[in-house]
Amino acid sequence: MARIDLDLAHSYRPDPQSDEDYALMPLKFTFDDGGAYALLGPSGCGKTTLLNCISGLLRPSHGTISFDGRDVTAATPQARNIAQVFQFPVIYDTMTVGENLAFPLRNRGVSAAQVKERVGRVAEMLDLSSALDRRASGLAADAKQKISLGRGLVRQDVSAILFDEPLTVIDPHLKWQLRRKLKEIHHEFRLTLIYVTHDQTEALTFAEQVLVMSRGKAVQVGSADALFERPEHTFVGNFIGSPGMNFLAGHWRDGAIEIAGRRYMPELAPATAQALQAAGTFKVGVRPEYLRLAASTDPQAVPVRVERAQDIGTYWLVTATLRDGGDSGAGEASIVRGRLGAEAAALRAGETVWLSAFNRHTCYYVNEELVA
Numbered sequence: 125m126a127r128i129d130l131d132l133a134h135s136y137r138p139d140p141q142s143d144e145d146y147a148l149m150p151l152k153f154t155f156d157d158g159g160a161y162a163l164l165g166p167s168g169c170g171k172t173t174l175l176n177c178i179s180g181l182l183r184p185s186h187g188t189i190s191f192d193g194r195d196v197t198a199a200t201p202q203a204r205n206i207a208q209v210f211q212f213p214v215i216y217d218t219m220t221v222g223e224n225l226a227f228p229l230r231n232r233g234v235s236a237a238q239v240k241e242r243v244g245r246v247a248e249m250l251d252l253s254s255a256l257d258r259r260a261s262g263l264a265a266d267a268k269q270k271i272s273l274g275r276g277l278v279r280q281d282v283s284a285i286l287f288d289e290p291l292t293v294i295d296p297h298l299k300w301q302l303r304r305k306l307k308e309i310h311h312e313f314r315l316t317l318i319y320v321t322h323d324q325t326e327a328l329t330f331a332e333q334v335l336v337m338s339r340g341k342a343v344q345v346g347s348a349d350a351l352f353e354r355p356e357h358t359f360v361g362n363f364i365g366s367p368g369m370n371f372l373a374g375h376w377r378d379g380a381i382e383i384a385g386r387r388y389m390p391e392l393a394p395a396t397a398q399a400l401q402a403a404g405t406f407k408v409g410v411r412p413e414y415l416r417l418a419a420s421t422d423p424q425a426v427p428v429r430v431e432r433a434q435d436i437g438t439y440w441l442v443t444a445t446l447r448d449g450g451d452s453g454a455g456e457a458s459i460v461r462g463r464l465g466a467e468a469a470a471l472r473a474g475e476t477v478w479l480s481a482f483n484r485h486t487c488y489y490v491n492e493e494l495v496a
């Protein structure tokens with residue numbers, strides 16, 4: 125396993141002019157040896173491009189990549205000793221499941237006894253033990269993908285294992301199982317794993333560190349908890365969470381925060397108050413989980429009009445619009461979503477309720493960036 129240092133940018137164009145010409149903006153990052161990472165972001169944000177730069181399938185147009193301090197920028201995937209698992213199964217149909225799993229080891233001259241031991245172990249982890257002697261051609265897509273995963277995991281000498289949306293073809297309940305399996309495997313073998321996905325649940329359950337990408341940029345790297353509690357950018361606040369973070373347009377006026385024409389004076393760290401005052405306009409970010417029904421007399425509560433309340437099973441999802449209490453009347457109605465408890469069952473569309481929006485979880489954003 126290896127520590128992987130990146131200091132690179134990539135453009136698929138021969139003569140890039142502007143930021144738009146870059147699939148990856150300049151990025152400096154270190155994947156620690158033995159860490160489990162996810163690259164998370166919407167379609168087209170550059171996840172595969174980054175993964176392929178790491179594996180050596182793609183040479184970055186700018187910068188360098190090193191493994192344990194050794195420059196591998198020009199090295200092939202074989203020389204980098206990387207295992208990569210793709211979105212769709214890559215296996216040999218004419219071989220048995222066992223032969224498929226053994227192939228990466230036999231190819232490297234590993235002894236027969238070791239091959240047997242290792243294949244047995246990986247097959248057991250992936251529930252393939254009973255299928256070892258079956259021909260791979262007859263298997264369903266998800267079983268084939270399990271073999272692909274196994275082929276990635278079977279070698280112990282790799283620098284890292286890269287996964288590019290490996291669970292796409294797997295059905296939902298098995299997906300959940302395999303994700304847990306991968307996590308167990310990581311704990312057992314301490315492999316450096318880098319896992320690409322656009323599914324936040326997959327990323328957050330699998331990885332210790334998630335690198336969130338947007339349009340070629342790494343916008344935040346952090347644990348699931350950090351991404352949830354302190355999104356450094358509104359993009360992350362919105363992308364992570366179900367539903368994402370609410371953002372209320374705020375103004376600083378006469379020593380208070382004004383939202384939709386009403387004044388609030390939450391407790392703020394001096395540096396935060398200063399930054400909000402200097403900016404004048406900003407966004408107040410509140411996770412749906414941290415909104416609570418409050419009394420209309422609560423000075424920290426924001427009045428909203430209920431649009432609907434849906435029973436999601438473990439919580440109620442309340443969709444509401446922020447009511448403009450100011451005299452301007454110009455403000456657009458903004459949508460606020462709350463994850464509330466059983467008390468939401470009594471809410472009716474059209475009624476006004478108060479939601480307390482200010483607490484220790486509340487985040488403030490100036491120019492889309494978190495005010496520390």
Ligand SMILES: Nc1ncnc2c1ncn2[C@@H]1O[C@H](COP(=O)(O)OP(=O)(O)OP(=O)(O)O)[C@@H](O)[C@H]1O
Nearest residue numbers: 136146147165166167168169170171172173174322
């Ligand atoms: N071979 C290529 N030649 C030119 N442009 C490319 C090539 N591959 C990707 N791109 C462009 O680079 C950007 C990043 O693409 P990339 O495939 O890395 O995104 P992704 O995050 O993996 O997306 P997805 O979730 O859809 O797989 C996109 O704008 C894409 O159109």
Ligand SMILES: [Mg+2]
Nearest residue numbers: 171172173288
């Ligand atoms: Mg991709």
